[in-house]
Amino acid sequence: MSPSHLFDPHHDGSPRYVLDQAPKLGSTVTVRVWVPDDPRPGATPPDGVWVRSVRDGEPFIVAATPTPAAGAVGLGTWWEAGLLVSNPVTSYRFLLRYDDTYRWLNGAGVHDRDVTDAGDFRVSTEHQLPDWVPDQVGYQVFPDRYAHGGEPVERPAWANPADWDDPVVHRGPDVPFQWFGGTLDGVRERLGHLRDLGATLLYLTPFFAARSNHRYDAASFDEVDPVLGGDEALRRLIDAAHEVGLRVVGDLTTNHTGETHPWFLAAQADPTSAERGFYRIHDDGSYESWLGVPSLPKLDHGSAEMRRRLYDGPDSVVAQWLRHGLDGWRIDVANMTGRLGADDHAHDVAQVIRRTMAAERPDAWLLAEHGHDASLDLAGAGWHGTMDYAGFTRPVWSWLNGGAPGSAVPHGLQFLGLPAPIPVRPGGAVVASLRDAHAAMPWQSRVASTSHLDSHDTPRFRTVAGGGTSGWVDADGLGREKHLLGLALQMTLPGIPVVFMGDELGLTGLDGEHSRTPMPWDRRDEWDHPTYDGYLAWTALRRAHLALRRGGLRWVHVQDDSLTFLREHDDETLLVHVARADHPSVELPLAHVGGLDLLAGAAADVSRDRVRLPAGPGAHLYRCR
Template sequence: MSESHPLGHRARPLLQPHHDGSPLYAGTDAPGPGDTVSVRVRVPSVPGADARDARVVLRWVRDGEPVLREAVRDGDDDAGAWFTADLEVSNPVTSYRFVLVEGGRYRVLNAEGLHARDVSDAGDFLASSHAGPPGWVADQVAYQVFPDRFARSGVQRPLPDWALPAGWDDPVVHRGPDTPRQVYGGDLDGVAAHLDHVADLGATLLYLTPVFEGRSNHRYDARTFDRVDPLLGGDEALVRLVQAAHARGIRVVGDLTLNHTGDDHDWFRAAQADAGAPEAGYYTFHEHPHRYASWLGVPSLPKLDHRAPALRRALYEGPGSVVDRWLRAGLDGWRIDVANMTGRLGATDLAHDVARAVRGTMAPDRWLLAEHGHDAAPDLAGDGWHGTMDYAAFTRPVWTWLNGGGPQGPGLPHGLEYLGIPVPVPVLPATAAVATLREVRARAPWRAWTSSTLHLDSHDTPRFRTVAGGGTHGGVDREGHGRARHLVGLALQMTLPGVPSIFAGDELGLTGTDGEHSRTPFPWDRRGTWDDESLDAYRTWVDTRRAHVALRRGGLRFVDVGEDHLTFLREHADGTVLVHAARAPHGPVVLPAAALGVAGAAALEPLTPGTGAAADVGAGLVVLPADGPAAHAWRLP
């Protein structure tokens, strides 16, 4: 981004050629095998380079050999010109890029951006001809619930021997051996009783962390996959919850661990008892019965061996498997825990085989989401996982840009590690955040990212309110010390491509310093402590996303990126939305109205309260607000 432009010293993405994998630019995000699709490039006109005179060549790789086809100009306006070429999706995943010559300059456009030189194929656009995700996924806003901490139904149930009872307002134990043993008594009927809150927020999908019986409050150490934990109300309570959610138009996604079980699981006990039992093949024993492979060396979580046909049939292959049974009970999809490690151990790598087999068992209208804490792109190009929890291209860059630090201010210690790395959360400019997003997302097809979830935080991380500067006490930041930056993050979560996933309590301003600390009981009986300004903002941004198809299904074109602000368009045939987010006050962002495709600021319709833009209409410019922390959105004609 070093080229000059008429409105400043930095080259702005708005004035650079653009393509992405959305239907507006790629014709469809679901081509079939052997299909030919029309792919389009928008080439802006800039002084010294009339877009109509540009040459654009499509380059794709067919059977390992590059194929070249000249694009034709099929339209132009005050903003520039459109060029179109036919792309043959001849392989299951076809990579492509564009070569452009404008005003004598040679440039390459791929999914990472525009380059003034040849670059590796690793960042090229990808068109997948595999079956796509369910059509409903891109329209969702998810709400994540950790069942033990959301709500009680009032039914008293005996606690198992491993559990330590806690009062609803007791502090969360988040360090030491009692961390997984603390039980608050939330259950599935309690979740069902509070679905009106989920619906009022505007969420349309409920994501439950595990409900199968385990020996911990988190239940990732399953004792069985055949029954819902009696502490949560049992199988019948899950059925009641799913029915109540569906009656409100809310889908429900379950959480399943395919990587490991608990050491008290029916299968593992049978495996240890008899080396000749079929279940012994479900695990990798180095020396039977007490030396075996486990998740990260934790003995209580023995790792499953997917080389065993009987395990695959029992767990995820075909009718009657665990995956199939609970989908038939009403679940709308699965989130797969530790998907990045599933089927992988030393020289064995069956991760894609597992993902493909799970997909084969699921109906086409069910969603398959993978947990992946880092770059998931290599696992997303095929016919396995539909998408991932997008920590790499969303959570991490957003944290580094909106890190509010501790009480002393931005960039100063708040004691938080950087998502598993034992260093403080860094403070980086928006240019770095956008570069990370583009680089990570370049490695997988567009539709994989629109089927991935966007998390400001989750049950495995500190609360974003604490990252943004809202304190570390594990309660509600009612005074709003980190509110402004938190709500800028919320705006990005609701306006970037992907499925926003709200961790229950974020909308109230809950804080937390690590994943366990963030599993805070929802303060239903302390309504006066809620941060109502945050709650209102969540409703507003969720409603805005749901009201505009461009925010759910549109392309992503960055307009202007600086240190303290980032500005982008979500483009769709049915409308375009301009989003401007800032972490601090910044210099004026002045945009050419013609390049935006508008006659002036009068054509910008504010979508959120307080949004406005000043513009020198006579000069054909749009001037965006320079306040911050703040986020604004407008609808373009």
């Protein structure tokens, strides 16, 4: 495959290519394809372009009309067609005819062969995204490890207290019980750090009463854990966040509860109770649980009463806490919610949660945790987006893995349970993975999904990048270069970047539990300040440029050690060039990218008709004139 993609026909679901971003059922939407003029020997333009959609299960072909690009004579042609939005989710792709052959253009790219519908573009009448969401830069907080604050709280019965600088216990039975004592008032008192960093959204892992430091084993959905400060502490935090322009998203387990939850206790005590139907309890007293973990009994979404209490209607948990001021929910293990054996209520659960949220707060955001391909769960009126582990985290790790065997600090890490180490892959394979993961998503789903270098469930990216395994700050900067390259991709690719607390300081970690390191507020001199400065710079760029938040994505040049792409918006077009090592020079025709104004990195070498991008490792951002 040629490393150059600049002359590939291009379409994505962004506003430049789909002119109505909120289509109605039965409407006709103008969709466009950009076909660059290809100056390479033997290249010819298509002599016809058609949009091929699927209406009520049957393919239909509609011709597109060529429209020379205004002010771009000799650069390319826009082809436009009317797409009938015949179904709530309408799939489509483009056929380009070249003399006696044809090529297909779908979400995965351009193909010189016939392809299935799996990678077709999609528009959805149901997937309307709250307008504020694409503009966010998120910051994830694990409350027990963020900061002390407020009145001292009594040690919970389940807890093994730890001093703030103690090593994190990340293996063995005591992992969920190590208690550092962070509180919601502590988060509130440190909101200035989020604002300094350029964050606009606070994502809190669970705050409900539980019997662990992670609180995914809810003992109640009716109260904030007193250990975190209780209901009033959450109210103070939300109010303070809103006052400084921060949105707040909570974390809810709809797949399971904890074994001490009143619903589960009632279900075990009385086989005739309504709560018995909330779970799948067998005649011998055993029950279904999350991945066989007995402390996390799995909810049965066939129970209408359970649904009513948890997420269906104004009296539900979902609605109640939105009234406390939350701006949205992240749903834990959403990929498993409602799925158990022959039962699959997952799409219905997502749609009902979304309907409840919309009735309570029409602009609330619904995010799903999903560790692998989420495309089949994202097309309808359910989850707005997903935590994009498959379409961002995993490919980026495999391109910027700095701890492979033979490296200065080998780590041998695996990705979310795969029985093989994280590989080191070339750029072409990485981009193919990115495109495959997003091919079948409506564009609105992609821009509503979150991009994570890591999270509370993964090793720290700084360790993946080769920065050490101590669980503390990589003060020597061993993984800094690749870490900052990953940060540049996080801030310049589509999706909502979410920073896990401490990444900006260079914290390391071997696994999810090891990565839940308390923030070293009192050891500021040990922070990796060049990394922190990098976060300040790249979050500021993200917030300053509309094309990075709402623009389309067009790949320009891809080789083993460099990735080059455009973010296109009607207001501006930006060129991004990220390289992990020295690489062959990337030269682009000046006429096709225009003069380049440097925004970050190093200047490009511009001659009379060519642009030569920097050939060493680094991240570079330019505005195209």
